[in-house]
Amino acid sequence: MDALIASIPGVRGAQAYLYEGSGGLAVIDPGYTGSFRAVLRFLAEHGRAAQELRWVILTHHHVDHGGTALALCQATGARLALHADDAPYLVPGRPRERMTGWGLIDVIPAGLAQYLMTCAACETTRLYEGDTIAGLRVIHAPGHTPGSICLFAPEESALFLGDVLNNQRGLARPPWTVNYNHRRAQRAPLRLSGLTFERAYFGHGSPLLHDASGLIAGYLGARLHLQ
Ligand SMILES: [Zn+2]
Ligand SMILES: [Zn+2]
Numbered sequence: 001m002d003a004l005i006a007s008i009p010g011v012r013g014a015q016a017y018l019y020e021g022s023g024g025l026a027v028i029d030p031g032y033t034g035s036f037r038a039v040l041r042f043l044a045e046h047g048r049a050a051q052e053l054r055w056v057i058l059t060h061h062h063v064d065h066g067g068t069a070l071a072l073c074q075a076t077g078a079r080l081a082l083h084a085d086d087a088p089y090l091v092p093g094r095p096r097e098r099m100t101g102w103g104l105i106d107v108i109p110a111g112l113a114q115y116l117m118t119c120a121a122c123e124t125t126r127l128y129e130g131d132t133i134a135g136l137r138v139i140h141a142p143g144h145t146p147g148s149i150c151l152f153a154p155e156e157s158a159l160f161l162g163d164v165l166n167n168q169r170g171l172a173r174p175p176w177t178v179n180y181n182h183r184r185a186q187r188a189p190l191r192l193s194g195l196t197f198e199r200a201y202f203g204h205g206s207p208l209l210h211d212a213s214g215l216i217a218g219y220l221g222a223r224l225h226l227q
Pocket of ligand 2: 062144163
């Protein structure tokens with residue numbers, strides 16, 4: 001089967017992607033609360049049954065990437081996966097830090113909180129550096145959040161970067177105001193050194209479709225080794 005990467009339109013928050021490699025059908029970062037409907041619509045439009053979705057994978061826990069994750073899992077039977085270091089943010093008692101997007105849940109009425117915190121009761125598959133999930137290799141690049149990851153698709157020569165870098169007005173690292181640890185977030189893209197990939201897909205901004213690793217290396221001012 002040919003591998004497939006598609007941006008999912010109509011998702012609010014971060015950009016959501018459908019990926020299908022040798023490991024089955026996966027959605028990466030389904031978006032803000034309520035966006036699961038846009039994902040289901042997209043699957044239907046492409047002639048795919050909702051039950052074909054095997055994985056919902058989060059590049060990190062922020063609500064604009066994962067707010068709708070549990071709703072999508074419940075609607076499809078897919079499993080939710082994210083890095084082990086971000087998993088604690090999706091359950092009650094999560095760390096209280098700025099920009100988690102979930103801290104709000106503790107101060108609003110329970111009925112509303114249930115609607116917002118859609119991952120509260122979700123059992124997650126915890127990912128670690130070097131794991132392969134749905135044909136994607138996990139690259140742990142902490143800083144923006146403790147469990148921020150990139151996902152490498154060797155079959156497609158493609159990399160999903162989440163918020164490790166964005167491409168909204170050219171390549172950029174996330175600003176300190178949204179980072180768990182800004183110093184580490186600044187260094188996180190260096191984790192990509194040595195990786196060669198043609199295409200890059202960001203949580204925010206347009207994809208790079210040619211020589212993406214070269215362009216990113218140029219941005220970082222570092223020379224990447226050819227594989
Ligand atoms: Zn984001
Ligand atoms: Zn983020």
